[in-house]
Amino acid sequence: MTKPLLRMTGMSVELTAGTSQVDIVCDIDLELKRGERLGIVGESGSGKSMTALAVMGLLPQRMRVRGELSFDGRNLAGLSEADYCDYRGRRMAMIFQEPMTALNPVKSIGAQIAEGRRLHLGETRADAEKRARALLDRVGLPAPRFDLDLYPHQLSGGQRQRVMIAMAIACEPDLLIADEPTTALDVTVQAQILDLLDELVEDTGTALMLITHDLGVVSEMTDRIAVMYAGRIIETGRTDDVFARMAHPYARGLFAASPHGAALAPRQAGEGRPRLNAIPGIVPDPFGRPPHCSFAERCAYVQPDCRRAIPALDLINTDENVEHRAACFHPRERMVAP
Amino acid sequence: MISFIGGRLVSLVLTTLVASVIVFLLMQVLPGDPAVLMLGMNADPDAIAALHRQLGLDQPIWIRYLHWIGGFVVGDFGMSLTYSVPIRDLLGPRILVTLPLALLSMAISVVVAIAIGVYAAANRGKAGDTVVMGIAQVGVAIPNFWLALLFILLFALKLAWFPASGFAGWDGGIWNGLHSLILPAFALGLPLAAILGRVTRSAVIETLGEDFIRTARAKGLSRSGALWTHAVPNALIPVVTIIGLQFSFLLAGTIIIENVFNLPGIGRLVFQAIAQRDLVTVQTLVTLLAASVITINFLVDLVYGYLDPRLSRGGH
Numbered sequence: 001m002t003k004p005l006l007r008m009t010g011m012s013v014e015l016t017a018g019t020s021q022v023d024i025v026c027d028i029d030l031e032l033k034r035g036e037r038l039g040i041v042g043e044s045g046s047g048k049s050m051t052a053l054a055v056m057g058l059l060p061q062r063m064r065v066r067g068e069l070s071f072d073g074r075n076l077a078g079l080s081e082a083d084y085c086d087y088r089g090r091r092m093a094m095i096f097q098e099p100m101t102a103l104n105p106v107k108s109i110g111a112q113i114a115e116g117r118r119l120h121l122g123e124t125r126a127d128a129e130k131r132a133r134a135l136l137d138r139v140g141l142p143a144p145r146f147d148l149d150l151y152p153h154q155l156s157g158g159q160r161q162r163v164m165i166a167m168a169i170a171c172e173p174d175l176l177i178a179d180e181p182t183t184a185l186d187v188t189v190q191a192q193i194l195d196l197l198d199e200l201v202e203d204t205g206t207a208l209m210l211i212t213h214d215l216g217v218v219s220e221m222t223d224r225i226a227v228m229y230a231g232r233i234i235e236t237g238r239t240d241d242v243f244a245r246m247a248h249p250y251a252r253g254l255f256a257a258s259p260h261g262a263a264l265a266p267r268q269a270g271e272g273r274p275r276l277n278a279i280p281g282i283v284p285d286p287f288g289r290p291p292h293c294s295f296a297e298r299c300a301y302v303q304p305d306c307r308r309a310i311p312a313l314d315l316i317n318t319d320e321n322v323e324h325r326a327a328c329f330h331p332r333e334r335m336v337a338p
Numbered sequence: 339m340i341s342f343i344g345g346r347l348v349s350l351v352l353t354t355l356v357a358s359v360i361v362f363l364l365m366q367v368l369p370g371d372p373a374v375l376m377l378g379m380n381a382d383p384d385a386i387a388a389l390h391r392q393l394g395l396d397q398p399i400w401i402r403y404l405h406w407i408g409g410f411v412v413g414d415f416g417m418s419l420t421y422s423v424p425i426r427d428l429l430g431p432r433i434l435v436t437l438p439l440a441l442l443s444m445a446i447s448v449v450v451a452i453a454i455g456v457y458a459a460a461n462r463g464k465a466g467d468t469v470v471m472g473i474a475q476v477g478v479a480i481p482n483f484w485l486a487l488l489f490i491l492l493f494a495l496k497l498a499w500f501p502a503s504g505f506a507g508w509d510g511g512i513w514n515g516l517h518s519l520i521l522p523a524f525a526l527g528l529p530l531a532a533i534l535g536r537v538t539r540s541a542v543i544e545t546l547g548e549d550f551i552r553t554a555r556a557k558g559l560s561r562s563g564a565l566w567t568h569a570v571p572n573a574l575i576p577v578v579t580i581i582g583l584q585f586s587f588l589l590a591g592t593i594i595i596e597n598v599f600n601l602p603g604i605g606r607l608v609f610q611a612i613a614q615r616d617l618v619t620v621q622t623l624v625t626l627l628a629a630s631v632i633t634i635n636f637l638v639d640l641v642y643g644y645l646d647p648r649l650s651r652g653g654h
Contacts, residue, residue, distance in 0.1 A: 058555055082560070089558030096556075101549040106571050106646055116557045151647040167557065 003073065004031040005174055005207050006055065011067040013050050013059060015286065022286050024063065025050050026231045029313065034174065037201060037208040039218030039239065041254065042228035045283045048211045051228070052177045055209070056094050057084045072174065090120040093168035097180035099160035103152040109136075109163045110148025116170045135166040139196060158189035162196065169200055176201065177209045182217065194221060215258045219243055224322060227251045230284055230294040233313060237324030245324070247316050247331035250295045253279040293329070305329055342643060342650060350636045357628040358410070362403050365621045371395075372419055375615045393419075406621070415622040420614045425622050428607060435505055435603035436592055439519050439526070443588055446527030447534055448581060452570075454531070455538025455577075460565055462543055471539065477532025482591050486525035486598045493521055503600040522599045526591045530584050537580045541573035548572070575645050582638035586631045 013025040025047040032038050040048045053059050054069065057076060069076045071092065079087070096102040104112060113135055114128035123131065129148055136146055139162040152160055161181060168176060178197060182190035198221060201208045210221055218225050219239060226236040227248065235248040246252040256277040281298035284290065290297070296306040306329055316331060317324040373389040374381065390396045394405065409416055415425035454474060458467040494502035500521045508515040545551065546569050554564040593605035600606075604623060611619040643650035 056556055058552060085558050085560050087558075088556055094556040096549060096553060098549055102553045104550040104554070104568050104572070105648060107568070108647075115554075115559075119558055119563075151651060153648045154651065164553070167553070 003033075005034045005036075005072055006030070006032040006209075007068065007070050008051075008055075009068040011051075011054070011065060011069050013047070013054050014064045014066055016062050016064070017287075020287070022289075023066075024231055024286050025054065027067070028233055030226060030233070030236075032175070032207050032209060034207055035205045036224065037210065037222045039222035039225040040209065040211045040228060041213065041215065041218055041225055043213060043254070043283055045230075045285075046228040047231040048228050049179055052094065052179050052209060052211055055175075055177065056088060056092060058088075058094075086120070089116045089173070090171045091173055092175040092177065093171070093173040094177040094179065095161075095164050095168045095181045097183050099157050099164055099184060102164060103160055105152055108149045108151055109146075109155070110150075113148075113163065113167050113170055116167060120171050131170070132166070135170055136163075138169075138200075139163070139166045140192075141166075156189075157185050158193060161185060161189075161193050165193075165196065165200070169204065169206070172204060173206060175209065176206045177211070179211045180213070181210075183212070183214070190217075197221070215243075215255060227254065230289055231286065232294070232310075232327065234295070234328070235324075235326040236313070237316070238319050238322045241317065241319050241322075241324045245316070245332070247324070247326035248295075248328045249299045249301050249332060250279070251326075252332060253277070253298075253300075293327075301330060301332075303330055343640065346636055346639050350632055353632050354625075354629045355407075357632065358407055358625045359403070361621050361624045361628065362406065365617045366399060368617065370615055372615060372617050376419060406618075410622070410625065416618045418611075418616055418619045420611070420616045420619075425619050428619070429604070429626075432602060432604045432607050434508060435519075435601050436596070436605060438515070439523055439592060439596075439601070439603060440585075440588055442516075442519055442523035443527035443530070443591070444581070444585070446523055447530040447584065447588075450528065450531035451534030451538050452577070454535040456542055456565065456570060458535070458539040459542035459546060459569075459573075460562070467539075471536065474532040474535045477529055478536070480529055480532075482525050482529050483594050483598050485528060486522065486595055489521045489525050490599075503598075505601045505603075518599075518601070522595045522601060525598075526588065526595050530588065530591075534577065534580055534584065538573065538577050541576045542569055545569040545572040571645070575642065578638055578641050578645065582635045585634040589627050589631065 008028045008030045011025070011028045011030075012023045015022050015024045028051060030038070030051075040051065042048045050059065050063070054063075054065050055071070055076070057079070059065070065077050071087065076084070076087075103109070110129055110132050113132035114123075114125065117123045117128040117131055118125065121128075132148055133143065136148070137143070141159060141162050146155075146159070152163070155163065161184075165181075181197065182193050185193060194217060197208070197210075200206075208222070210218065212218055222239050224237065225239045225242050226233045227242070227250065228234065229250050235242055235246070235251045242251065243255075246255055257279055258276070279298055284294055284297070290307075292307045292309055293299070293311050296302050299306065311327045311329050313325045313327045314331075315323055315325050371386075373386045373393065373395065377385055377389060387396075394402055397405075406416065413426060415429070417423065418425050418428055421428060454470050458470045458474075461467045490502045493499045501518050505518045506514045542565070546565070548569075551564050551568055554568045555561070559567065589605075592603060593609055595601075596603040596605035597609055604627070608620065608623045608627075610616075611623065
C-alpha cells in the first residue's frame with residue numbers, strides 16, 4: 001500500500017461561540033491516496049464542507065482543527081500560515097459551489113487563472129497567461145470566443161465553473177477538492193462539468209475529494225465514499241459496496257430520498273415510480289447533538305440501545321483491501337440495489 | 339464604452355445648464371438692486387436708470403440670461419460690479435490657489451481614508467480597529483475651521499513649520515506656494531478623510547466576506563495579498579462614489595478655509611462678492627463651482643467604468 005496523500009485521524013473541527021465550544025465535525029478518520037477519488041456525501045449541515053475547508057486551512061475564524069490532519073506526511077495543523085499559503089493552490093486546490101460569486105467580478109478571467117502560477121511558480125505575466133490560455137482550451141473554453149480578457153459577468157454559470165476548474169488545476173495540484181461543483185448549475189450543464197472533472201482527474205492523476213449531496217454524482221465519479229451525518233462519518237467503504245448494502249439506515253434514507261436512488265430501485269410491474277421518501281425530522285443542530293446515535297430521533301429502525309451511546313464506526317466487510325464500515329448498532333443486512 | 343461616455347457628456351452639459359438657470363434665477367429674486375447698491379441709497383433716480391441701462395438691467399430676464407450664459411460659454415463672464423474689472427481677470431490667479439488646495443485636500447483625504455479604512459477592516463474588532471475608528475469618529479465631528487485654528491496654533495505659531503496665513507505665490511517655486519497650502523489642505527482634507535475612512539472600512543469588510551476572497555485564499559494568496567489585490571479593488575467602487583459626493587463639500591470648505599488662512603482663492607472671492615452684493619461675480623462663480631462638481635461626477639462615472647468592468651463591458 002502506498003503512503004496516503006491525505007490522512008485524518010480522529011480529526012475534529014471545534015467551533016467556539018461565546019464561552020461554549022462545540023465540535024462541528026467529530027472524530028473523522030479518512031485517508032486519501034494519490035490518484036484516488038473519494039466522495040463525501042451528506043445533507044446540508046452534516047459537516048462535509050467544513051471537513052474540506054479544514055483540509056484547505058480556510059476554516060472561519062472561530063473554528064479550529066483538533067486531532068491529526070496530515071498532507072503528504074506533513075502535519076497541516078502545525079503549518080505556519082506562510083507555509084500553508086505555499087500548499088494552497090499549489091499542492092491542494094478547491095473548486096467552490098457558487099461559480100456566480102466565487103470569481104472576482106473586477107478581474108479578467110485570464111488574470112485570475114494566471115494568478116496562481118505567477119504566485120507559486122514565479123512565472124512572468126506573459127508565461128502565466130500563455131499557460132492560462134492553454135488551460136482555458138483544456139476546460140473547453142476555446143479562443144477566440146473565450147478570450148483571457150473576458151470578465152466573469154460575460155460568462156454563463158457553467159462557463160464560470162469551467163474557469164474555476166481551470167484555476168484549480170493551474171498548478172497541477174496533488175489534491176483537488178470539489179465542493180458541490182455542480183449544485184448551482186443547470187442539469188444539462190452538470191453532466192458536462194462532471195465529465196470534464198472526470199477527464200481531468202483521469203489525465204492528471206490528481207486525487208479528488210468530491211463533496212456532494214447528490215448520490216448519482218458520487219456513484220459515477222468516485223472509488224470510495226464517506227457518508228456524513230451530524231458531523232460524523234456514519235458509513236464508509238468502496239462506493240459499489242456502500243451502494244449495494246447501505247448498512248446505515250441514514251445512508252438508506254438518503255438513497256431513498258434521492259431521485260437517483262428511487263430510479264435505481266426495482267419497480268414493481270403495473271406500479272408507477274415509487275414516491276420519494278423524505279427522511280422525517282431535521283439534522284440536529286451542532287449545539288444540541290445527543291450523547292447517543294444522533295440519527296436515533298429520525299431512524300425508522302431505532303432500538304432502545306441506540307439511545308445509550310454513540311456507535312463506533314465498526315467494520316462490516318472488507319472488499320479489495322478497502323474496509324466497509326458503518327456507525328450503527330443495528331446495521332441493515334439486505335442489499336439495496338439489484 | 340464610447341456611448342457610455344457620450345451619454346454622460348450630454349447629461350453633464352444639460353445639468354450644468356440647469357444649474358446655471360437656477361443660479362441666475364436665484365440672483366434675480368435676491369432683494370437689493372445692484373445699481374442702488376453701487377450708487378448709494380440717496381442717488382439720483384436718473385443716474386440709477388442710466389446705470390440700469392449700462393448694466394443691461396432694463397432688458398427682459400431671458401435676454402439677460404442668454405447674454406450672460408452666451409458670454410459664459412466663450413469664457414467672457416462679464417464685469418465685476420465692485421472691482422470694475424473683467425471677472426475672468428479675477429479668476430485667473432485665484433484658481434491657481436484654490437485648485438491646488440482642492441486637489442491636495444482630496445489627495446490627503448483619499449490616501450488617509452484608504453489607509454485607515456483598509457487597516458481597520460483588516461483588523462476588524464481588534465484594538466487597532468477600535469482606536470482608528472474612534473479617532474475617525476472624532477474627526478467626523480470636528481468642523482474644519484476649528485481644526486484649522488488648532489493647526490495654526492500648533493504648527494504655525496508653536497512649531498513655526500508653516501505660515502499661519504497668506505499665500506506666498508507660485509513665483510518663488512513650487513515649494514514656496516505649496517508650503518502655504520499644506521496646513522489648509524490638511525484642515526480641509528482630514529475631516530473628509532474621517533468620513534471616507536469609515537465608508538472604506540465598511541466597504542472592505544463587506545468584500546472580505548465575499549466568496550471570491552475565499553477563492554483567492556484557496557489559490558494560495560496570503561491574507562494581505564487577498565486583501566489588497568482582491569478585496570480593495572472591489573471596495574473602491576462605493577469609495578469613489580463618496581469621493582465624488584465629497585467634492586462639493588470640499589469646495590464649500592474652501593470658502594471657509596481660505597478665509598481662515600487668508601488665502602486669495604476662489605472661495606474667498608465668492609465670500610467677498612456675496613458680502614459686496616457683486617451679483618454678476620457671485621452667479622458666475624457659483625455656476626463655475628457647480629460645473630466643476632458636475633465635471634468631477636462625470637470623471638467619477640468614467641472611473642466606475644474602469645473599476646467595474648460590469649458597467650463598461652456588456653455581457654455576451
